[in-house]
Amino acid sequence: MVSGGRVRMEDVARQAGVSVATVSKVVNGRYGVSAATTARVHQVIADLGYETSLLARSLRSSRTGILGVLVAEFEPFSTELLKGVSSAMADTDYELLAFAGATHGETVGWERRSLRRLGGTLLDGAIIVTPTVVEPGAAMPVVAIDPHTGSHDVPTVDSDNVGGARSAVEHLIALGHTRIGMIRGREDLESAKLREQGFRSAMATAGLEVDETLLATGSYRAESAVGPAHLILDRRDRPTAVFAANDLMAIRTMEVARELGLAVPGDLSVVGFDNVPESAVAEPALTTVAQPLREIGRTALGMLLRLLAGEELEQTHIRMDTRLVERASTAPPHPSKD
Numbered sequence: 001m002v003s004g005g006r007v008r009m010e011d012v013a014r015q016a017g018v019s020v021a022t023v024s025k026v027v028n029g030r031y032g033v034s035a036a037t038t039a040r041v042h043q044v045i046a047d048l049g050y051e052t053s054l055l056a057r058s059l060r061s062s063r064t065g066i067l068g069v070l071v072a073e074f075e076p077f078s079t080e081l082l083k084g085v086s087s088a089m090a091d092t093d094y095e096l097l098a099f100a101g102a103t104h105g106e107t108v109g110w111e112r113r114s115l116r117r118l119g120g121t122l123l124d125g126a127i128i129v130t131p132t133v134v135e136p137g138a139a140m141p142v143v144a145i146d147p148h149t150g151s152h153d154v155p156t157v158d159s160d161n162v163g164g165a166r167s168a169v170e171h172l173i174a175l176g177h178t179r180i181g182m183i184r185g186r187e188d189l190e191s192a193k194l195r196e197q198g199f200r201s202a203m204a205t206a207g208l209e210v211d212e213t214l215l216a217t218g219s220y221r222a223e224s225a226v227g228p229a230h231l232i233l234d235r236r237d238r239p240t241a242v243f244a245a246n247d248l249m250a251i252r253t254m255e256v257a258r259e260l261g262l263a264v265p266g267d268l269s270v271v272g273f274d275n276v277p278e279s280a281v282a283e284p285a286l287t288t289v290a291q292p293l294r295e296i297g298r299t300a301l302g303m304l305l306r307l308l309a310g311e312e313l314e315q316t317h318i319r320m321d322t323r324l325v326e327r328a329s330t331a332p333p334h335p336s337k338d
Helices: 009-016 019-029 034-047 055-059 076-089 110-118 161-175 190-206 222-233 248-260 277-283 293-307
Strands: 065-072 093-099 127-130 140-144 156-159 182-185 215-217 241-244 269-276 285-288 317-320 323-325
Touching: 009 019, 009 034, 009 182, 009 317, 019 034, 034 140, 034 293, 065 076, 076 093, 076 127, 076 140, 093 110, 093 277, 093 293, 110 127, 140 285, 156 161, 156 293, 161 182, 161 190, 161 285, 161 293, 161 323, 182 222, 182 248, 215 222, 222 248, 241 248, 241 323, 248 269, 248 277, 293 317
Parallel strands: 065 093, 065 127, 127 140, 140 156, 156 317, 182 215, 182 241, 241 269, 269 285
Antiparallel strands: 285 323
């Protein structure tokens, strides 16, 4: 047995009764070692707790065995996606690295810098969540989730942003709301544009005019909804309902409404988008559009693994369905309010 210190390859070789070269072949999956010897070496590795150096493995085989999930920041949306990726990693030989790339308020181009820093030496492949720039020709296979722009050379996974937003507004219209406001997402993100498109489509189909003064823009962060919510709600001709482009802004909008003395949903109905866990425990529980976030994460990982295996993807751009989740934050408008 090895006494103290880090287990070395020499220790494994000595206990298994083989050469260091043989242990190296087993560790790196090379041919030329019998099945019985391979099994014996693996058993000794397990008994001793030997771990190979990732850097050394990278230098020897041009592979590190690590896949990355790159996000701008860790928040409920990206956390749910990470859970999906992580659950699907269990059946693979890869390790997972989650990396938040945006620093000091950086919002554009963080993924390019992150790929340069991590690609080729630390990561074998990466999933990028909500990138502002999707560029082909990275030093490793890349899959983008909810991209800003869908380059035809970069595989992508997203959800039906237009249809989901349309269903949210149709729900409000079916309840009897006609004066509906919207807090939009970040203007440079494709998902925000598509959700506004769905909002306008539902209004037009119902024959309702969009009051442009009832539309304001946030950034998807919770606090970014405070100003827009005050702008829309702190007025005599306020809307009876608001669709927010994500759950965090919707929840903050409900808080602003309460601060202004408005009851939700008695005076104001609110709908969000994403169905992050916080939406179910908000007060009141938030009606929202559910994206299959964990399934999106699992799907993106499956695409990345196929790329790493040298396979051709049958679909390079996958769009998943959304569904409306009705909770307590929406109700018919008060008769005197609409």
